[in-house]
Amino acid sequence: MQLTANSMTPAGYHQIEQEITRLELDRPNRIKQLQEARALGDLSENAEYSAAKRDLRHLESRLRYLNKLLQYAEVVTPETTDQIEVGKHVDVQFEDENDTDTFQIVGKFEADLDANKISFDSPLGHAMINHKVGDTVTVKAPNGDYQVTIRKIKG
Numbered sequence: 001m002q003l004t005a006n007s008m009t010p011a012g013y014h015q016i017e018q019e020i021t022r023l024e025l026d027r028p029n030r031i032k033q034l035q036e037a038r039a040l041g042d043l044s045e046n047a048e049y050s051a052a053k054r055d056l057r058h059l060e061s062r063l064r065y066l067n068k069l070l071q072y073a074e075v076v077t078p079e080t081t082d083q084i085e086v087g088k089h090v091d092v093q094f095e096d097e098n099d100t101d102t103f104q105i106v107g108k109f110e111a112d113l114d115a116n117k118i119s120f121d122s123p124l125g126h127a128m129i130n131h132k133v134g135d136t137v138t139v140k141a142p143n144g145d146y147q148v149t150i151r152k153i154k155g
Contacts, residue, residue, distance in 0.1 A: 008107030
């Protein structure tokens with residue numbers, strides 16, 4: 001499977017759809033705030049107007065960005081193979097450590113290290129793609145190379 005910059009999991013696609021819906025529901029409120037601030041008078045020294053205008057611009061910019069992401073998205077569903085692919089959860093053991101860490105391989109727009117979601121094009125994700133349980137791979141990181149051993153792959 002050929003991965004591109006726009007590859008993402010079905011869950012990632014759904015998250016973007018949900019954010020678009022939330023922003024579209026919030027848009028009328030932002031427009032109302034702008035209109036109310038405009039009614040306060042002199043626009044040149046109206047901090048509320050400037051803030052409301054900036055907030056609406058930010059919301060509309062975010063909507064355009066998210067819609068473009070969905071327009072060009074390539075949703076990747078993991079196949080039932082024993083290889084690491086986008087969407088799969090992987091238990092890895094870092095060299096010189098006894099315990100394992102679990103990561104989900106995701107598209108770059110879904111990456112969230114706090115949730116242990118790493119992008120397939122991150123150094124660790126890139127090193128593990130298409131490998132199998134038992135493989136030891138070398139991760140070429142900016143601060144130096146290191147090795148991890150793949151202990152488990154879950155669909």
